[in-house]
Amino acid sequence: MxxxxxxxxxxxxxxxxxxxxxxxxxxxxxxxxxxxxxxxxxxxxxxxxxxxxxxxxxxxxxxxxxxxxxxxxxxxxxxxxxxxQSFRGKLSGRLKLSVVSTGKYVMPYYLGDFLKVNPEIELEMDVTNKTKVVKSLKNNEVDFALVSVIPRDLPIESEVLIENKLVLVGNSDVVYESKNDFQHLVSNTPLLYREVGSATRLAMESYILKKKIHSKTTIQLTSNEAVKQSVLAGLGVSIMPIIGLKNELDSGSIKILEVEDLPIITNWRLIWLKGKKLSPVAIAFLNYIRLEKEKIKSTKFSWISNY
Missing domain, CATH: 1.10.10.10 (Winged helix-like DNA-binding domain superfamily/Winged helix DNA-binding domain)
Known part of the structure:
Protein backbone atom coordinates (compact mmCIF):
# COMPACT_ATOMS: atom_id res chain seq x y z
CA MET A 1 0.00 0.00 0.00
CA GLN A 85 -0.98 24.48 17.17
CA SER A 86 -2.44 24.25 20.67
CA PHE A 87 1.02 23.78 22.17
CA ARG A 88 2.07 26.89 20.26
CA GLY A 89 -0.70 28.81 22.05
CA LYS A 90 -2.95 29.17 18.99
CA LEU A 91 -6.62 28.27 18.68
CA SER A 92 -6.93 25.72 15.90
CA GLY A 93 -9.30 23.07 14.66
CA ARG A 94 -12.22 22.70 12.29
CA LEU A 95 -15.41 24.74 12.46
CA LYS A 96 -18.19 23.01 10.54
CA LEU A 97 -21.31 24.94 9.56
CA SER A 98 -24.38 24.18 7.50
CA VAL A 99 -26.20 27.23 6.20
CA VAL A 100 -29.52 27.57 4.38
CA SER A 101 -28.94 29.08 0.95
CA THR A 102 -30.16 32.61 1.73
CA GLY A 103 -27.94 32.54 4.80
CA LYS A 104 -24.94 33.11 2.54
CA TYR A 105 -25.85 36.81 2.77
CA VAL A 106 -25.63 36.60 6.59
CA MET A 107 -23.05 34.11 7.85
CA PRO A 108 -19.86 35.56 6.28
CA TYR A 109 -20.25 38.76 8.33
CA TYR A 110 -20.20 36.71 11.54
CA LEU A 111 -17.11 34.78 10.45
CA GLY A 112 -14.80 37.42 8.98
CA ASP A 113 -13.15 38.95 12.03
CA PHE A 114 -13.25 35.68 13.99
CA LEU A 115 -11.21 33.91 11.31
CA LYS A 116 -8.84 36.85 10.95
CA VAL A 117 -8.03 36.68 14.65
CA ASN A 118 -7.75 32.86 14.51
CA PRO A 119 -6.10 32.06 11.15
CA GLU A 120 -5.27 28.48 12.15
CA ILE A 121 -8.96 27.50 12.15
CA GLU A 122 -10.20 25.47 9.18
CA LEU A 123 -13.71 26.41 8.09
CA GLU A 124 -16.10 23.99 6.40
CA MET A 125 -19.36 25.69 5.41
CA ASP A 126 -22.02 23.91 3.37
CA VAL A 127 -24.63 26.18 1.79
CA THR A 128 -27.77 24.24 0.88
CA ASN A 129 -31.54 24.12 1.45
CA LYS A 130 -33.29 23.75 4.79
CA THR A 131 -33.99 20.02 4.45
CA LYS A 132 -30.31 19.19 3.99
CA VAL A 133 -29.24 21.61 6.73
CA VAL A 134 -31.54 19.91 9.24
CA LYS A 135 -30.32 16.48 8.12
CA SER A 136 -26.67 17.39 8.67
CA LEU A 137 -27.52 18.80 12.10
CA LYS A 138 -29.57 15.74 13.03
CA ASN A 139 -26.70 13.45 11.99
CA ASN A 140 -24.31 15.50 14.14
CA GLU A 141 -22.16 16.27 11.09
CA VAL A 142 -21.75 19.97 11.89
CA ASP A 143 -21.10 22.20 14.88
CA PHE A 144 -23.74 24.80 14.04
CA ALA A 145 -26.43 25.53 11.48
CA LEU A 146 -27.90 28.84 10.34
CA VAL A 147 -31.67 28.80 9.77
CA SER A 148 -34.62 31.16 9.74
CA VAL A 149 -37.12 28.51 10.83
CA ILE A 150 -36.32 26.27 13.82
CA PRO A 151 -36.78 22.53 13.14
CA ARG A 152 -39.56 21.18 15.31
CA ASP A 153 -38.38 17.60 15.70
CA LEU A 154 -34.90 18.29 17.06
CA PRO A 155 -33.82 19.30 20.59
CA ILE A 156 -31.74 22.38 19.84
CA GLU A 157 -30.28 25.47 21.44
CA SER A 158 -30.08 28.74 19.54
CA GLU A 159 -28.71 32.23 19.38
CA VAL A 160 -30.67 34.94 17.53
CA LEU A 161 -28.53 36.96 15.13
CA ILE A 162 -30.75 39.33 13.12
CA GLU A 163 -34.30 39.70 11.89
CA ASN A 164 -35.37 37.88 8.74
CA LYS A 165 -37.93 39.80 6.72
CA LEU A 166 -39.79 38.27 3.75
CA VAL A 167 -41.45 40.68 1.31
CA LEU A 168 -43.30 40.55 -1.99
CA VAL A 169 -41.10 41.93 -4.75
CA GLY A 170 -41.27 42.67 -8.45
CA ASN A 171 -39.08 44.56 -10.88
CA SER A 172 -39.39 48.28 -11.61
CA ASP A 173 -41.90 47.67 -14.42
CA VAL A 174 -44.54 45.98 -12.26
CA VAL A 175 -47.66 48.13 -11.89
CA TYR A 176 -49.19 47.64 -8.45
CA GLU A 177 -51.38 50.29 -6.88
CA SER A 178 -53.24 48.61 -4.04
CA LYS A 179 -52.05 46.39 -1.18
CA ASN A 180 -55.32 44.46 -1.56
CA ASP A 181 -54.70 43.75 -5.25
CA PHE A 182 -52.41 40.71 -4.87
CA GLN A 183 -54.90 38.28 -6.42
CA HIS A 184 -55.33 40.48 -9.50
CA LEU A 185 -51.57 40.81 -9.84
CA VAL A 186 -50.87 37.06 -9.86
CA SER A 187 -53.78 36.41 -12.18
CA ASN A 188 -51.63 37.94 -14.89
CA THR A 189 -48.10 37.61 -13.48
CA PRO A 190 -46.37 34.29 -12.64
CA LEU A 191 -45.44 33.51 -9.05
CA LEU A 192 -41.80 32.46 -8.65
CA TYR A 193 -41.16 29.75 -6.05
CA ARG A 194 -38.03 28.23 -4.53
CA GLU A 195 -37.56 24.46 -4.69
CA VAL A 196 -39.28 21.98 -2.35
CA GLY A 197 -37.41 21.86 0.96
CA SER A 198 -36.66 25.58 1.05
CA ALA A 199 -37.79 27.49 4.16
CA THR A 200 -38.65 30.48 1.95
CA ARG A 201 -40.91 28.29 -0.16
CA LEU A 202 -42.65 26.91 2.95
CA ALA A 203 -43.31 30.43 4.23
CA MET A 204 -44.56 31.54 0.82
CA GLU A 205 -46.86 28.53 0.42
CA SER A 206 -48.28 29.07 3.90
CA TYR A 207 -49.06 32.70 3.13
CA ILE A 208 -50.60 31.92 -0.28
CA LEU A 209 -52.78 29.20 1.27
CA LYS A 210 -53.88 31.41 4.14
CA LYS A 211 -54.86 34.22 1.78
CA LYS A 212 -56.47 31.80 -0.71
CA ILE A 213 -54.44 33.29 -3.54
CA HIS A 214 -54.67 31.50 -6.89
CA SER A 215 -51.94 32.06 -9.44
CA LYS A 216 -52.46 31.39 -13.11
CA THR A 217 -48.80 30.41 -13.56
CA THR A 218 -46.06 29.29 -11.18
CA ILE A 219 -42.35 28.86 -11.86
CA GLN A 220 -40.00 26.85 -9.63
CA LEU A 221 -36.32 27.81 -9.32
CA THR A 222 -33.56 26.14 -7.34
CA SER A 223 -31.84 29.08 -5.66
CA ASN A 224 -32.57 32.48 -4.18
CA GLU A 225 -30.21 34.04 -6.72
CA ALA A 226 -32.12 32.44 -9.59
CA VAL A 227 -35.39 33.83 -8.22
CA LYS A 228 -33.85 37.30 -7.90
CA GLN A 229 -32.53 37.29 -11.45
CA SER A 230 -35.91 36.10 -12.72
CA VAL A 231 -37.66 38.94 -10.87
CA LEU A 232 -35.19 41.40 -12.40
CA ALA A 233 -35.89 39.98 -15.86
CA GLY A 234 -39.63 40.44 -15.36
CA LEU A 235 -40.53 36.74 -15.34
CA GLY A 236 -42.76 37.17 -12.30
CA VAL A 237 -43.05 38.25 -8.67
CA SER A 238 -42.01 36.42 -5.53
CA ILE A 239 -41.94 36.51 -1.75
CA MET A 240 -38.25 36.76 -0.88
CA PRO A 241 -35.97 37.44 2.11
CA ILE A 242 -34.96 41.08 2.00
CA ILE A 243 -31.43 40.19 3.15
CA GLY A 244 -30.26 39.37 -0.39
CA LEU A 245 -31.84 42.37 -2.13
CA LYS A 246 -29.93 45.39 -0.81
CA ASN A 247 -28.24 46.44 -4.05
CA GLU A 248 -31.37 45.95 -6.13
CA LEU A 249 -33.58 47.84 -3.67
CA ASP A 250 -31.07 50.69 -3.45
CA SER A 251 -30.88 50.97 -7.24
CA GLY A 252 -34.65 50.64 -7.73
CA SER A 253 -34.35 47.67 -10.10
CA ILE A 254 -36.45 45.66 -7.64
CA LYS A 255 -39.22 47.15 -5.53
CA ILE A 256 -41.23 45.96 -2.57
CA LEU A 257 -44.95 45.54 -3.28
CA GLU A 258 -47.02 46.30 -0.19
CA VAL A 259 -49.39 43.47 0.61
CA GLU A 260 -51.67 42.76 3.55
CA ASP A 261 -49.97 40.74 6.33
CA LEU A 262 -46.54 41.10 4.74
CA PRO A 263 -43.68 41.21 5.51
CA ILE A 264 -43.35 37.84 7.22
CA ILE A 265 -40.96 38.27 10.15
CA THR A 266 -38.74 35.52 11.55
CA ASN A 267 -35.17 35.53 12.87
CA TRP A 268 -31.86 34.27 11.58
CA ARG A 269 -30.61 31.90 14.26
CA LEU A 270 -27.43 29.99 14.88
CA ILE A 271 -28.56 26.60 16.19
CA TRP A 272 -26.86 23.49 17.56
CA LEU A 273 -27.93 20.18 19.05
CA LYS A 274 -28.92 20.40 22.70
CA GLY A 275 -26.37 18.61 24.85
CA LYS A 276 -23.73 18.58 22.10
CA LYS A 277 -20.18 18.59 23.42
CA LEU A 278 -18.75 21.56 21.56
CA SER A 279 -15.09 21.62 20.56
CA PRO A 280 -12.82 24.42 21.82
CA VAL A 281 -13.13 26.10 18.40
CA ALA A 282 -16.93 25.87 18.47
CA ILE A 283 -17.06 27.26 22.01
CA ALA A 284 -14.78 30.15 21.02
CA PHE A 285 -16.97 30.93 18.00
CA LEU A 286 -20.16 30.86 20.06
CA ASN A 287 -18.61 33.19 22.65
CA TYR A 288 -17.52 35.52 19.85
CA ILE A 289 -21.05 35.56 18.41
CA ARG A 290 -22.59 36.41 21.77
CA LEU A 291 -20.08 39.19 22.35
CA GLU A 292 -20.07 40.76 18.88
CA LYS A 293 -23.50 40.08 17.35
CA GLU A 294 -25.04 43.44 18.25
CA LYS A 295 -22.05 45.30 16.83
CA ILE A 296 -22.22 43.26 13.61
CA LYS A 297 -25.96 43.84 13.39
CA SER A 298 -25.60 47.62 13.72
CA THR A 299 -22.66 47.97 11.33
CA LYS A 300 -23.63 45.47 8.62
CA PHE A 301 -27.41 45.12 8.69
CA SER A 302 -28.86 48.44 9.86
CA TRP A 303 -30.05 49.06 6.28
CA ILE A 304 -32.82 46.47 6.71
CA SER A 305 -34.84 48.85 8.89
CA ASN A 306 -35.05 51.27 5.95
CA TYR A 307 -37.40 48.91 4.08
Missing part, protein backbone atom coordinates in the same frame (compact mmCIF):
# COMPACT_ATOMS: atom_id res chain seq x y z
CA UNK A 2 1.36 3.39 -1.00
CA UNK A 3 -1.66 5.72 -0.84
CA UNK A 4 -1.33 9.38 0.07
CA UNK A 5 -3.33 11.61 2.37
CA UNK A 6 -4.48 13.51 -0.72
CA UNK A 7 -5.86 10.30 -2.23
CA UNK A 8 -7.70 9.58 1.01
CA UNK A 9 -9.21 13.08 0.97
CA UNK A 10 -10.32 12.73 -2.64
CA UNK A 11 -11.80 9.26 -2.16
CA UNK A 12 -13.65 10.30 1.00
CA UNK A 13 -15.15 13.31 -0.77
CA UNK A 14 -16.28 11.11 -3.67
CA UNK A 15 -18.04 8.74 -1.26
CA UNK A 16 -19.76 11.70 0.39
CA UNK A 17 -20.95 13.37 -2.83
CA UNK A 18 -21.33 10.27 -5.04
CA UNK A 19 -20.13 12.41 -7.90
CA UNK A 20 -16.76 13.16 -9.51
CA UNK A 21 -18.09 16.56 -10.56
CA UNK A 22 -19.34 17.55 -7.10
CA UNK A 23 -16.20 16.21 -5.44
CA UNK A 24 -14.01 18.27 -7.78
CA UNK A 25 -16.05 21.40 -7.04
CA UNK A 26 -15.84 20.97 -3.26
CA UNK A 27 -12.12 20.15 -3.39
CA UNK A 28 -11.42 22.96 -5.87
CA UNK A 29 -9.82 20.52 -8.30
CA UNK A 30 -10.47 19.70 -11.94
CA UNK A 31 -12.58 16.65 -12.77
CA UNK A 32 -9.66 14.91 -14.53
CA UNK A 33 -7.48 15.43 -11.44
CA UNK A 34 -10.10 13.82 -9.20
CA UNK A 35 -10.57 10.92 -11.63
CA UNK A 36 -6.81 10.30 -11.75
CA UNK A 37 -6.54 10.29 -7.95
CA UNK A 38 -9.46 7.85 -7.71
CA UNK A 39 -7.83 5.55 -10.29
CA UNK A 40 -4.45 5.66 -8.53
CA UNK A 41 -6.13 4.88 -5.22
CA UNK A 42 -8.21 2.06 -6.73
CA UNK A 43 -5.11 0.48 -8.32
CA UNK A 44 -3.87 -0.36 -4.83
CA UNK A 45 -6.84 -2.64 -4.12
CA UNK A 46 -7.91 -5.85 -5.84
CA UNK A 47 -11.54 -5.28 -4.87
CA UNK A 48 -13.54 -2.46 -6.53
CA UNK A 49 -14.17 0.61 -4.38
CA UNK A 50 -16.76 2.17 -6.68
CA UNK A 51 -18.82 1.20 -9.69
CA UNK A 52 -20.73 3.11 -12.32
CA UNK A 53 -24.17 1.84 -13.38
CA UNK A 54 -25.72 3.82 -16.16
CA UNK A 55 -24.26 7.23 -15.47
CA UNK A 56 -24.52 7.02 -11.69
CA UNK A 57 -21.59 6.35 -9.34
CA UNK A 58 -22.04 3.89 -6.48
CA UNK A 59 -19.71 3.00 -3.60
CA UNK A 60 -19.30 -0.73 -3.05
CA UNK A 61 -19.58 -2.29 0.40
CA UNK A 62 -15.79 -2.64 0.43
CA UNK A 63 -15.46 0.99 -0.64
CA UNK A 64 -17.70 2.07 2.25
CA UNK A 65 -15.41 0.27 4.71
CA UNK A 66 -12.36 1.94 3.20
CA UNK A 67 -14.13 5.33 3.39
CA UNK A 68 -14.69 4.87 7.14
CA UNK A 69 -11.01 3.99 7.59
CA UNK A 70 -9.98 6.98 5.45
CA UNK A 71 -12.06 9.34 7.57
CA UNK A 72 -10.54 7.96 10.78
CA UNK A 73 -7.01 8.37 9.40
CA UNK A 74 -7.67 11.95 8.28
CA UNK A 75 -9.24 12.83 11.63
CA UNK A 76 -6.13 11.58 13.40
CA UNK A 77 -3.95 13.69 11.11
CA UNK A 78 -6.10 16.75 11.82
CA UNK A 79 -5.86 16.03 15.55
CA UNK A 80 -2.06 15.97 15.37
CA UNK A 81 -2.05 19.31 13.57
CA UNK A 82 -4.47 20.87 16.05
CA UNK A 83 -2.49 19.63 19.07
CA UNK A 84 0.69 21.08 17.56
Missing amino acids: NYTLHQLQVFLKITQTLSITKASEELHLTQPAVSIQLKNFQDQFEIPLTEVIGRKLYVTDFGKEIAIAAENILNEVYAINYKT
